[in-house]
Amino acid sequence: MTLPIGLTVAGTDPTGGAGIFADLKAMHSRGVYGMAAVTSLTAQNTLGVQDVYNVPADFIDKELNSIFSDEVPHAMKTGMVAEADMMTVIAEYIRKYNIPYVMDPVMIATSGDRLMTDISMATLIDTLLPLSHIVTPNLHEAEAIANMTIRTEEDIHRALKIFVDEMGAASVIIKGGHLSGDATDYLYDGKKISTLTRARIDTDQTHGTGCTFSAVLTAELAKGRTVEEAFRTGKAYITSAIQNSPGIGKGSGPVNHFSYQGD
Numbered sequence: 215m216t217l218p219i220g221l222t223v224a225g226t227d228p229t230g231g232a233g234i235f236a237d238l239k240a241m242h243s244r245g246v247y248g249m250a251a252v253t254s255l256t257a258q259n260t261l262g263v264q265d266v267y268n269v270p271a272d273f274i275d276k277e278l279n280s281i282f283s284d285e286v287p288h289a290m291k292t293g294m295v296a297e298a299d300m301m302t303v304i305a306e307y308i309r310k311y312n313i314p315y316v317m318d319p320v321m322i323a324t325s326g327d328r329l330m331t332d333i334s335m336a337t338l339i340d341t342l343l344p345l346s347h348i349v350t351p352n353l354h355e356a357e358a359i360a361n362m363t364i365r366t367e368e369d370i371h372r373a374l375k376i377f378v379d380e381m382g383a384a385s386v387i388i389k390g391g392h393l394s395g396d397a398t399d400y401l402y403d404g405k406k407i408s409t410l411t412r413a414r415i416d417t418d419q420t421h422g423t424g425c426t427f428s429a430v431l432t433a434e435l436a437k438g439r440t441v442e443e444a445f446r447t448g449k450a451y452i453t454s455a456i457q458n459s460p461g462i463g464k465g466s467g468p469v470n471h472f473s474y475q476g477d
C-alpha cells in the first residue's frame with residue numbers, strides 16, 4: 215500500500231496544540247504519513263511560551279539529509295523557523311527536490327510571544343517565500359511581510375498581490391482569523407482572488423490554528439490535490455476543529471485534530 219507522505223519542518227509545542235505535533239496529527243487524520251524535522255524546541259503551553267531552544271542549522275541539515283536521502287516526501291511545509299541560517303539550509307532541499315511547499319510564516323504566537331528574530335524576516339522573504347507553492351500569513355504576518363497596514367478589503371487585495379506578483383510566491387492565502395466579523399480567508403494564485411467565509415466561532419480555543427491549517431494544505435498537496443481543493447479542505451477542517459475544541463489547558467486551548475470527517 216502506498217501512502218502519501220507529508221513533511222513538516224517546524225518547532226515543538228510540548229502540549230501538542232501547535233508546531234510539529236499538531237502538524238503530524240493533522241496529516242495523520244487526513245490519511246497522510248507524516249515526517250518531521252525539528253527546528254526549535256519550545257517550552258510552551260496554552261498560556262504562553264516560557265522558553266525556546268533553537269536547533270543548530272547544521273543539525274537541521276543532518277535531519278533533512280536523513281529524510282531526503284532515504285525517502286522523498288510528496289509535499290512539505292515549514293512552520294517556526296527562527297533563524298536565517300536555518301532558512302538557507304531548508305531552501306537548499308526545496309530547490310533540490312522541488313516538491314510542493316507550504317510556508318506558514320510563523321512570527322508571533324497567539325500569546326504574543328515572538329517565534330522569529332527580526333533579522334530573519336528579510337531572509338524569509340528572499341529565500342523561502344519565492345519557493346513556496348502556498349504561503350499562509352495571518353493578518354499580522356501579512357502586514358509585517360508586505361510592509362503595509364491592512365485595514366480594508368482593498369488593503370488585503372493589495373497585500374495578496376505583493377506576495378505573488380512582487381515577492382514570487384506561487385500563491386498566497388491571507389487568513390482571516392484576526393479580522394473582525396466573519397472568518398474570511400483570501401486565496402490569490404496570480405490569476406484570481408477567491409475567498410472562503412465561515413461565521414466567526416466565539417471562542418479563545420484557537421491555539422495552533424495556523425499550524426493545523428497549513429498542515430492540512432500540505433497533506434492535500436501530498437495527495438496531488440490542487441491548491442483550490444486544498445484550500446477548501448483546509449477551511450472545512452479548521453472550522454470543524456475549532457468548533458469541537460477539546461478544552462485542554464488553562465489558557466487558549468488547542469483545536470480538535472480528529473473531528474473533521476469529510477473526504
Ligand SMILES: Nc1ncnc2c1ncn2[C@@H]1O[C@H](COP(=O)(O)OP(=O)(O)O)[C@@H](O)[C@H]1O
Binds near residue numbers: 352392397427
Ligand atoms: N474564531 C474563529 N472562527 C472561525 N474560524 C477561525 C477562527 N479563528 C481562526 N479561524 C480560521 O482558522 C484559520 C487560521 O487562521 P488564523 O487564526 O488567522 O491563523 P494563525 O493561527 O496563524 O494566527 C483560518 O482559516 C481562519 O479563518
Ligand SMILES: Cc1ncc(COP(=O)(O)OP(=O)(O)O)c(N)n1
Binds near residue numbers: 224226293294320
Ligand atoms: C512551535 C510553535 N510553532 C508555531 C506556533 C504558532 O502557532 P500558530 O498555529 O501560528 O498559531 P497560534 O498558536 O498563534 O494560534 C507555536 N505557538 N509554536
